Amino acid sequence: MLLHSIDTLAPAIVEVFTDRSTGNRSLISKVSFSAGDPISSFYWSHVYPSPTYLTIQLGEEEHISLLPSCLACVNHSCHPNAFFDIDQKQLVCIRPISCGEEILFFYPSSEWSMDQPFTCLCKSPHCLHTIAGAKYLTPVEQKRYRFTSFIQKKLASVYGLTS
Ligand SMILES: [Zn+2]
Secondary structure, three states, X not given: OOOOOHHHHHHHHEEEEEOOOOXXXXXXXXXXXXXXXXXXXXXXXXXXXXXXXXXXXXXXXXXXXXXXXXXXXXXXXXXXXXXXXXXXXXEEXXXXXXXXXXXXXOHHHOOOOOOOOEEOOOOOOOOOOEXXXXXXXXXXXXXXXXXXXXXXXXXHHHHOOOO
């Protein structure tokens, strides 16, 4: 399996699209991926004690800014096609992505209680509307998503172990 590194392959694999009217950035795939494919490895240089709207949660009071920095442009969807696997340090594809499609992840997959909750407009049939972190998901909603090891532990501590 080929693991792409965006550091060197960015122009071939992804591009950052900036919406001129809103200034919002998004990460667009320039190739197709199948579920299970790694999209990029990632790493971090600092661990911060509190979250911002750009960080990914590693643990209690442990939040990172992703590198390569273009990964901060991966936006939220309630019907995500990618997942930040922190144990493997890989952004992985979780459902097929075509060339030209935006790469999207589910913010609560890595965030327990978000710094800046927002109203989602993703238009997915299962859109949760208010995105505030995994802490606020119902057990039914939790079953639809994959979560980082840290969030799985938090959910288990609150809701009990689910299989
Ligand atoms: Zn949504």
